[in-house]
Amino acid sequence: ARILAQALPVDCNQGVISTVPLGYAAHWDAILHRRAEHQLRQLTASLHRLHQETGKKIVFCLEMEPDCVLEHTDQTIAFFHRLQASDPHHDHLALCFDVCHQAVVFEDCYRSLAKLRQARVPVGKIQLSNALICQLPQDVERREQVLKTLGDFAEATYLHQVKARDGQDRLTAWADLPAALEECATNPEQHPELRIHFHIPLFSEHLLLPELSGSQIALEQTFDFLADHEDFRPVLEVETYSWGVLPEQLRPTTAHAQLQGIARELRWVEEQLRQRHLLQPQAREAYANAF
Numbered sequence: 001a002r003i004l005a006q007a008l009p010v011d012c013n014q015g016v017i018s019t020v021p022l023g024y025a026a027h028w029d030a031i032l033h034r035r036a037e038h039q040l041r042q043l044t045a046s047l048h049r050l051h052q053e054t055g056k057k058i059v060f061c062l063e064m065e066p067d068c069v070l071e072h073t074d075q076t077i078a079f080f081h082r083l084q085a086s087d088p089h090h091d092h093l094a095l096c097f098d099v100c101h102q103a104v105v106f107e108d109c110y111r112s113l114a115k116l117r118q119a120r121v122p123v124g125k126i127q128l129s130n131a132l133i134c135q136l137p138q139d140v141e142r143r144e145q146v147l148k149t150l151g152d153f154a155e156a157t158y159l160h161q162v163k164a165r166d167g168q169d170r171l172t173a174w175a176d177l178p179a180a181l182e183e184c185a186t187n188p189e190q191h192p193e194l195r196i197h198f199h200i201p202l203f204s205e206h207l208l209l210p211e212l213s214g215s216q217i218a219l220e221q222t223f224d225f226l227a228d229h230e231d232f233r234p235v236l237e238v239e240t241y242s243w244g245v246l247p248e249q250l251r252p253t254t255a256h257a258q259l260q261g262i263a264r265e266l267r268w269v270e271e272q273l274r275q276r277h278l279l280q281p282q283a284r285e286a287y288a289n290a291f
Helices: 002-007 030-054 073-086 099-104 109-118 140-153 177-186 216-228 255-275
Strands: 014-019 057-063 093-098 123-128 130-135 162-165 171-174 193-200 209-214 235-238
Touching: 002 014, 002 030, 014 093, 014 123, 030 057, 030 073, 030 093, 057 123, 073 093, 073 109, 093 099, 093 109, 099 109, 099 123, 099 130, 099 193, 099 216, 109 123, 109 216, 123 216, 130 140, 130 216, 140 177, 140 193, 140 209, 162 177, 171 177, 177 193, 216 255, 235 255
Parallel strands: 014 057, 057 093, 093 123, 123 235
Antiparallel strands: 130 193, 130 209, 162 171, 162 193
8 A cells, every 4th residue: 555655746746556356255254254344443544644744545346256244235335334434544445347347247237336325335346357158958969069168268277267157046056166066067957147256358258169258238228227327437457468368269478469459359349338438538537546
């Protein structure tokens, strides 16, 4: 936070830093929760002093993630309301809204952002990211081919949580993609759609097979919410960190090719913003504020 305060331009008084959603839910308990809230209060008090010293307000943004303590919007709203009631410096904490993460847990991003706004939970940053979605066909041979291709996305560098939803809106979860692949091979008809925490390039609509797609509808919902709410202007960050672990057929082979892919993502985002009249060439908006 101190480094960011020093690095901010003179005419920018606020910066945001994203951080973890408290912890991993499977390993969480009441003792850890109390400790986490205590440490957050220590953090916000320090950030308040930093603001007084430097004039720069640094906001830490807790990022919801599948299988973590803060996973769904309703959980996050409840947590922020408790914290806001007990921490006099809670304005130094906000939310980092990762579009891929909320798509994986089957949330409608427009509705989620509307809930957060209505509940007065500040959103300091939106991470623009694209989840991997797999539609499993009924045909046995085709299903085997789809699962085999999906297996090319299983790699050990990052955790790729997987969610599926049945006809009664009940969610099934797997901690990582290999476990989901094994389950779907033995019980193929139970899970017609899988959503995988794998950040694929933003412009990707389909990958390798028609049954493998991105969650671009979630990105569209997010851009639409920005267009409909002029007072809602968090920092936007493109967060595709997984270029180096994409399946070989999709992976950039040179540094220049990767740079071209990143540039293509930024152009795609600009076009989405331009279509919704969110980019005004005649008006220069210097920096986004978190609130």
